Amino acid sequence: MATSAPPLGRRLDWQTVRVESTEPLGRRARLLKLGVTDWPGHLPGQHADVRLTADDGYEAQRSYSIASAAHEPGVSLAVEHVEGGEVSPYLTTEIRPGDAFELRGPIGGYFVWEAANGGPLYLCAGGSGIAPFKAVLEHRERFARGVPTTVLYAVRSPEHAMFAERINALATSDPALQIVWTYTRAAPKSWRGYARRVDAAMLRETAPRPDARPLIYVCGPTPFVELVASTLVELGYAPESIRTERFGPSGE
Amino acid sequence: MNNQNRPIARGFRGRRTDPANRARVPPGQHVTQDFPVLSAGPTPHVPLTEWTFSMHAGNTPLGKWTWAEFQDLPHTHITVDIHCVTKWSKLDTVWEGVTIDALLEAAGLTAPPTAHVMAHCDGGYSTNLPTADLVGGRGMIATRFADAPLAAAHGGPARLLVPHLYFWKSAKWVRSFEFITAERPGFWESLGYHIYGDPWREQRYSGD
Numbered sequence: 001m002a003t004s005a006p007p008l009g010r011r012l013d014w015q016t017v018r019v020e021s022t023e024p025l026g027r028r029a030r031l032l033k034l035g036v037t038d039w040p041g042h043l044p045g046q047h048a049d050v051r052l053t054a055d056d057g058y059e060a061q062r063s064y065s066i067a068s069a070a071h072e073p074g075v076s077l078a079v080e081h082v083e084g085g086e087v088s089p090y091l092t093t094e095i096r097p098g099d100a101f102e103l104r105g106p107i108g109g110y111f112v113w114e115a116a117n118g119g120p121l122y123l124c125a126g127g128s129g130i131a132p133f134k135a136v137l138e139h140r141e142r143f144a145r146g147v148p149t150t151v152l153y154a155v156r157s158p159e160h161a162m163f164a165e166r167i168n169a170l171a172t173s174d175p176a177l178q179i180v181w182t183y184t185r186a187a188p189k190s191w192r193g194y195a196r197r198v199d200a201a202m203l204r205e206t207a208p209r210p211d212a213r214p215l216i217y218v219c220g221p222t223p224f225v226e227l228v229a230s231t232l233v234e235l236g237y238a239p240e241s242i243r244t245e246r247f248g249p250s251g252e
Numbered sequence: 253m254n255n256q257n258r259p260i261a262r263g264f265r266g267r268r269t270d271p272a273n274r275a276r277v278p279p280g281q282h283v284t285q286d287f288p289v290l291s292a293g294p295t296p297h298v299p300l301t302e303w304t305f306s307m308h309a310g311n312t313p314l315g316k317w318t319w320a321e322f323q324d325l326p327h328t329h330i331t332v333d334i335h336c337v338t339k340w341s342k343l344d345t346v347w348e349g350v351t352i353d354a355l356l357e358a359a360g361l362t363a364p365p366t367a368h369v370m371a372h373c374d375g376g377y378s379t380n381l382p383t384a385d386l387v388g389g390r391g392m393i394a395t396r397f398a399d400a401p402l403a404a405a406h407g408g409p410a411r412l413l414v415p416h417l418y419f420w421k422s423a424k425w426v427r428s429f430e431f432i433t434a435e436r437p438g439f440w441e442s443l444g445y446h447i448y449g450d451p452w453r454e455q456r457y458s459g460d
Binding site: 011090099110222230244 | 261292297339
């Protein structure tokens, strides 16, 4: 059963993968579902490298979060469209089912969580930072239902949210999973939840208490991660219990 | 470059590296103007009054400097290109700090005492390097970037700078050197990243 990553030290070879389908993820991102023939498995939270080769041999590489868990078919990558970027506009607007490119991975052995790590789990996502947590939540649903888990997800507006339906459905079916949304620009009418940027009060209200020793994962744009991680340290959470993944400015 | 067996990305043009810079950009890298931040955990904030940098080999201390003492060591400016394993390269970055040559000299050493070093950092990070890669002006402890104190998110107050290797080797928040005779992997090197990390040979991950 492909629930775990390949042993470290295994050589990561490039392999050709085919796009099976794509779907929009919120307003600015796209989910690419890839058919893979020789994928070694991965842990929730890991990412993969994409290599595009132009017809004259020019190549470009980028890393993207894997949004699917290893027990699901194929590998799904979440790609956020970076305005003026080199690779992401191609992947979000140009690529179609049937197209092929190269992939290698999985990469990153630290920002990972699997059932054996237990909980409580506190996942803080900003924008497309939800992508690795989608893999965590799918893995948890399959192998670790009942692990106390809170997701704090900050997005500009409901239209910008990624995986909203699926995440809400997972939470509806498992009382141990709580999703807390905060809308930083535009909340739905009659919204009674958070409608501001993440701050100390919001973290205090939503995170398990420090003495519960939660495993904390923070993923999103650099300023979001810097703020959340530093504030959690100030609130008394052990720095070594906080794992971070910062996006961008990616330099695309 | 042997790209013959690769799938061609239909309609992909990409943004070619400026020909003037092409020889400076390692394979699979692209040039960025900004300065991305990548760290595995929260940014540590150590007051300068508590900051020290030390070196040891086994149980033998080889040198220790407070922030004030470190400022009194001879400083060097360098302008270098840096290459992050996450694919960005940044050209002509300007740094100021104390070369490892100067540190060794300040400790009364004419050469590194061992073939390898483990750099230890606030926040529990570590990285391993051959000492040969640190001497001869190839490595420094940098405290200033672009003519300003190095920001905490970028590794301030002091980070290792070894620009000819992928940038995870340029450990942020560096606090000590442990000289070791046998190479052993540091933080990322234990988690799937290459033990040496030469960008020109594209040594990103174990086995590359």
